[in-house]
Amino acid sequence: MSLYDPIARLYDAETRNYLDDLGFYLEMARRTGGPILDAMCGSGRLLIPLAEQGYAVTGCDLSPAMLALAQARAAAAGLAVTLVAGDLCRVSLPEQQFSLAFVAINSFMHLERTRDQLAALATLHRALQADGVLILDLLNPDPITIGQDDNRLLVDKTFTLDGQQVLKLVASSSDSASQISQMTYIYDVHSEHTPPRRFMIQFALRWVHRYELEHLLHRAGFALRAVYGSYDLDEYTSTSERLIALAVPQRG
Numbered sequence: 258m259s260l261y262d263p264i265a266r267l268y269d270a271e272t273r274n275y276l277d278d279l280g281f282y283l284e285m286a287r288r289t290g291g292p293i294l295d296a297m298c299g300s301g302r303l304l305i306p307l308a309e310q311g312y313a314v315t316g317c318d319l320s321p322a323m324l325a326l327a328q329a330r331a332a333a334a335g336l337a338v339t340l341v342a343g344d345l346c347r348v349s350l351p352e353q354q355f356s357l358a359f360v361a362i363n364s365f366m367h368l369e370r371t372r373d374q375l376a377a378l379a380t381l382h383r384a385l386q387a388d389g390v391l392i393l394d395l396l397n398p399d400p401i402t403i404g405q406d407d408n409r410l411l412v413d414k415t416f417t418l419d420g421q422q423v424l425k426l427v428a429s430s431s432d433s434a435s436q437i438s439q440m441t442y443i444y445d446v447h448s449e450h451t452p453p454r455r456f457m458i459q460f461a462l463r464w465v466h467r468y469e470l471e472h473l474l475h476r477a478g479f480a481l482r483a484v485y486g487s488y489d490l491d492e493y494t495s496t497s498e499r500l501i502a503l504a505v506p507q508r509g
């Protein structure tokens with residue numbers, strides 16, 4: 258079972274209406290055309306609206322449960338999408354196929370080890386057309402905020418799933434030497450007719466700094482073309498919320 262399988266429906270319900278980055282990907286899709294690769298696509302939060310706009314979209318994810326939700330959403334909307342189950346570090350995808358590939362909202366941070374980051378970038382490099390574009394959207398690591406992480410369980414949000422109230426709690430503890438945050442997500446699901454149920458996942462997120470990212474991309478055969486600090490393409494600064502890299506493959 259993969260990490261997100263037990264919480265797939267909860268993740269989908271909690272993020273389905275998060276659309277802050279959608280305009281950014283629609284603009285990138287408009288500039289590059291398709292086909293598009295949504296790597297670590299989850300339950301299709303971005304994949305579905307991109308397919309609705311007529312783009313040929315392929316999604317890849319490790320979690321069969323997340324992909325099943327994406328497939329169900331596509332089927333319900335009458336959309337044809339291609340979904341590939343597998344680890345981005347070693348999955349086989351069509352080569353030199355995509356004009357745009359992206360790894361949205363912190364998902365690249367699931368890759369804890371440098372060799373996994375490089376393996377995933379190699380997959381993306383093989384999948385992109387010679388004039389394709391890669392987008393990586395990462396949290397901009399803020400040393401002060403990260404230093405305050407003390408593993409206390411805090412209420413993150415509430416939302417509903419099939420009429421049930423869900424309380425999400427999050428704890429994180431971080432270590433700047435390893436650039437790792439250990440995360441705990443707890444979802445308490447309250448329904449009128451059954452006792453409350455608790456779902457929990459724990460995982461590590463590896464932060465990546467701006468010049469580390471440039472070096473990683475270079476080792477994987479990409480050239481960094483732009484770094485943005487927001488989905489509005491603001492300049493990247495030390496206080497930016499996002500660290501968004503736009504890179505292109507270098508061949509030969």
Ligand SMILES: C[S@@+](CC[C@H](N)C(=O)[O-])C[C@H]1O[C@@H](n2cnc3c(N)ncnc32)[C@H](O)[C@@H]1O
Pocket residue numbers: 259261272296297298299300301302303317318319320323343344345346361362363364367368
């Ligand atoms: C935070 S979710 C993001 C999902 C989606 N991109 C979105 O924007 O809502 C991270 C996703 O990455 C997937 N994932 C984690 N590690 C992966 C890997 N090595 N290969 C492929 N998918 C992976 C998880 O299964 C999960 O669906």
